[in-house]
Amino acid sequence: MPVEIERKFLVDKTLWGKLEKPAGNLFRQGYLHADPEKTIRVRVTDTTGFITIKGATSGTSRLEYEYEIPKKEAEELLDNFAENGLTKFRYFMPFQGKTWEVDEFLAENEGLMIAEIELHSEDETFEKPAWIGAEVTGQKKYYNSQLSVNPYKNW
Amino acid sequence: MPVEIERKFLVDKTLWGKLEKPAGNLFRQGYLHADPEKTIRVRVTDTTGFITIKGATSGTSRLEYEYEIPKKEAEELLDNFAENGLTKFRYFMPFQGKTWEVDEFLAENEGLMIAEIELHSEDETFEKPAWIGAEVTGQKKYYNSQLSVNPYKNW
Numbered sequence: 001m002p003v004e005i006e007r008k009f010l011v012d013k014t015l016w017g018k019l020e021k022p023a024g025n026l027f028r029q030g031y032l033h034a035d036p037e038k039t040i041r042v043r044v045t046d047t048t049g050f051i052t053i054k055g056a057t058s059g060t061s062r063l064e065y066e067y068e069i070p071k072k073e074a075e076e077l078l079d080n081f082a083e084n085g086l087t088k089f090r091y092f093m094p095f096q097g098k099t100w101e102v103d104e105f106l107a108e109n110e111g112l113m114i115a116e117i118e119l120h121s122e123d124e125t126f127e128k129p130a131w132i133g134a135e136v137t138g139q140k141k142y143y144n145s146q147l148s149v150n151p152y153k154n155w
Numbered sequence: 156m157p158v159e160i161e162r163k164f165l166v167d168k169t170l171w172g173k174l175e176k177p178a179g180n181l182f183r184q185g186y187l188h189a190d191p192e193k194t195i196r197v198r199v200t201d202t203t204g205f206i207t208i209k210g211a212t213s214g215t216s217r218l219e220y221e222y223e224i225p226k227k228e229a230e231e232l233l234d235n236f237a238e239n240g241l242t243k244f245r246y247f248m249p250f251q252g253k254t255w256e257v258d259e260f261l262a263e264n265e266g267l268m269i270a271e272i273e274l275h276s277e278d279e280t281f282e283k284p285a286w287i288g289a290e291v292t293g294q295k296k297y298y299n300s301q302l303s304v305n306p307y308k309n310w
Contacts, residue, residue: 033187040188051208051222053232055235055236065232067206069220073157076156076218
C-alpha cells in the first residue's frame with residue numbers, strides 16, 4: 001500500500017529570504033472531508049489538479065493515494081464541495097540528493113513557512129540546509145487540513 | 156459542470172427472471188464520505204476502480220465527477236477508509252436507443268432490484284421495457300449510500 005513518510009520543519013525566514021530560488025508554484029487546496037482518520041484533499045496547481053486521500057498519521061508515516069484530475073474539475077470540486085481551504089506558494093529545493101518542498105503560506109496563514117522532506121523509511125538520515133528550523137513533524141496545528149480551519153493568524 | 160440526470164425504477168422480478176440477458180458485472184462499493192450535500196464513493200468492478208464525487212440531488216439532477224483508478228488501490232481504499240458498503244450485480248440493458256442499468260443487490264440488500272436510466276435533460280422522454288415497475292426517483296431510502304447503512308433486509 002502507498003505510504004507517505006515525511007518530516008516537517010519550520011523555515012528560518014531571514015536565511016530563506018537571502019536564497020536564490022526558483023519561482024514558487026501557486027497551490028490552492030481544500031478538503032472534501034477531514035477527520036483524524038482520513039482526509040480527502042483537492043489541490044489546484046499552476047497546471048493541473050489532484051485528489052488525494054490520506055489516512056491517519058502514525059509517527060512520520062501515513063497511507064496516501066493521489067490521483068491527477070483535470071484542473072478545471074479540481075477548481076469546480078473546490079468551489080462546490082470544500083468548506084475550508086488555503087493557498088500557498090510551493091518551492092522545490094534540491095539539497096544533497098533530496099528535494100525539500102517548502103511552503104510559503106498566503107492569506108490567513110501568511111507569515112508561516114514549512115519545509116517537508118519525503119523519506120523512504122522512518123529512520124532514513126538526511127542533511128539539513130542552513131535555513132531549516134525546528135522540527136514540527138506530527139504537530140497537528142501544522143497539518144494543512146488544520147491550517148485551513150484554524151489559520152496561523154489566529155494562533 | 157458535469158451533471159448526472161437520472162431516473163430510478165423498481166424492477167418486476169418475475170418478468171426480469173424470464174429475460175435473456177448478458178452476465179452481470181459484480182460491483183463492490185463503499186463511501187469515504189456521505190451526507191445529503193456530498194457523497195464520495197469508491198467502486199470496484201470486474202476490471203477496474205473508480206472514485207466518484209456527487210453533490211446533492213435536485214429533482215432528477217446532481218453534480219457528478221468520476222475518475223478511474225487502479226482496481227487494487229480502489230480495493231485498498233474500501234478496506235481502509237470506507238465504513239459502509241454494498242455489493243451488487245449490474246446489468247446493462249439496451250432498449251429503444253437507451254441503455255438501462257439494472258442493479259441486482261446482494262448480501263444485506265438481497266431481493267432488491269433497481270433500474271436506472273440516464274437522461275440528457277430532465278424532461279427527456281423515453282420508452283420503458285415491460286419489466287420496469289414503480290418509479291422511485293428521489294426516494295432517499297433507495298440511494299445506494301443509504302442502502303449501505305440501512306439495507307433492504309431491515310426495511
